[in-house]
Amino acid sequence: MAEDALIGTRIRERRQIVGLRQAELARRVGISASYLNLIEHNRRGIGGKLLINIAGVLEVDVPALRQGAEAELLATLSEVAERIAVPSEDASRVQEFAGRFPAWADALARTHRRAVQLERQVETLNDRLSHDPELAASVHEVLSTAASIRSTAAILASDGEIDSHWRERFHRNIDADSLRLSDSSKALVRFLDPETKAPDLLAAPQEEVEAFLAAHSYRFEPLEDGSGTPEEMIAGSFLLISDAARDRVRGLLAEVARDIARVPGAALEAAIGTCGAAPIALAAALDVDVPTVLRRLAARPETKLGLVLTDTTHGMTVARAGLAQIRRRALTGTALAMICRAQGAPGQVVTGCLSEGGGGSGPLYAMACAAPAPVAAPDQPPERHVSLLIRADVPF
């Protein structure tokens, strides 16, 4: 079944949840009830403005009714099924479940994501309590000072005679130790204060970003057809939990939107039809730089493509993993060397072979090129973003 095949089912379920009659929904979006009936039974496709209007009336985000959201949802539900060992006959019906009960599926996926986030936080906290040198030093300082004060105070409070010289020394020691205890206690409180430490406890944002990109295979339909915005996609995502991940994806989707504006899907396909899929020739034909072409090629619905994006702030991001095989094999020393060479010479196109293949899999080839990032502030050196496209079997 196609990923988008149950969009009508989801519209019907959502309409029933909000308590709207079919005829009323049809009237409000300007189509006949019989046509809506066909859509709701998945016998007519739907997209563009009509989908936006229906989503608006049903008070639901477009991505929640579309393929992209469904892909994320299905990936998350499959994760749930695997984790709690749902019997395989039920696990294989995950798409049907998501289609028939979208609200429950959504709730389950969000609850699962939250549970994963909390588990990671607990893990991080545990790790911190066990191994954090700052915490260990703070605790050690508090306990050592407390031991010193306790021992010295007990000597002073004992009945035995104490020489005045010793008595004065112990008083000075207690005074100094109480000051240390005060400082070390404050340091401990600062360390444990969730307000000051919360950002450190979040799960690795890079993992969230790459999970989001993998769920979409670096193809963002709502941006391609203009039915959604980056903000809507971010807001509708289960996979983006931390602010850092959302910020990173915001930047990446802004770049995708710029790329689409420069090279719309139809223009890309037309150019490929005329001069083939060689990136340098395409860049000339479309009058854009090579990195833009590499990213646009990666957004085509092909399977044997990988895309890696790098910048100095975020390092390396696997934007399109393609085959799992590519993801595992592509990021070798050769890929890193190509990225470095490209970064050192913006505009220069660097090609190479990442893997000769073998063991039943073919070789992997890559092309990398850097371009300056959009200017953020005056009088600053330009940041260079490298795009590296990977494909199997055919050299660039």
Added chain:
Amino acid sequence: MGKHVLLVEDEANITEAIRFLLSREGWEVDTHTDGATAVDKVRERVPDLVVLDYMLPGKSGLDILRELRAEPDYARLPILMLTARGQKRDREEAERAGVSRFMTKPFSNLEVMTAVRDLVELAR
């Protein structure tokens, strides 16, 4: 003549308090703060008991303990380890390394003195 104790501890005020307590009861107390040379200090003059801090500059108390236990001459030397690391695994690690007694900070003076007396008595 009283017994001889080597106190290896880098916290000056704890050292002072313990030294005072032991001296008052007639013990001869040597103090040392550097973990790296603590084993040499033992070799120079073997004490009747070592009070050893767990976290020391230069070398940890645990490593000092292991080095001493590796030498037959010090296999039965009473060693009281003081530590702010009260976790179970730290205690177990020290026990595996052959500590005679493991005491977590903050301790009471009575606890320290009782442990010192007991350990020296047992070693006779």
